[in-house]
Amino acid sequence: ERIWDKMTGDIDHEVAEYWKENFDLRHILERDWDKLGDNLKGKIHIYCGDMDNYYLNNAVYLMEDFLESTTDPYYEGEVKYGDRDEHCWNGDPDQPNAITRLRYNSMYVPKIMERIEKSAPKDADLTSWRYK
Incomplete structure (x- = not known):
């Protein structure tokens, strides 16, 4: 169902509430942090231009x-x-x-490696699979 009627401008508040409860990540994290927090600790990394073309930076400020x-x-x-x-x-x-989009691997692999090292079980083999 549509959230708003483009002819009248009326907002369907029931649809808006459904979207909030099911798709609003900040709301869901805030609502369920006691259940989700331990599993997400150290795993949330958000990058946003402060002049986002779709104004998503405003939502990121609220999330932050x-x-x-x-x-x-x-x-x-x-x-x-x-x-x-x-x-x-x-x-x-x-x-x-335009340049950074070509180098995701070289940007994120070191962060992934750091996370693996930080969260690995005590006796995990962290050396044999690392190529130099």
Whole structure:
């Protein structure tokens, strides 16, 4: 069902509430942090241009406010903004999006490796599969 009638401008509040309860990530995290927090600790990394073409940076500010307020556990992730960057900014402050889109692997593999090392079980083999 549509959230609003394009002819009258009327908003269907029932649809809006359904969307909020089922698709609003900040709302869901805030509502269910006591159940989800332990599993998400250290796993949330958000990158956003502060001049997002779709104004998504505004939603990211709200998400960041919530994440920074978390306790038991604290989210232990990161939220970064690209100064004057647009939609799809991915965390690299030194290159334009057209370049950084070509290097996701080289940007994120080190972060993934760090997460694996940090969260690996005590006796995990962290060396034999690492190529130099």
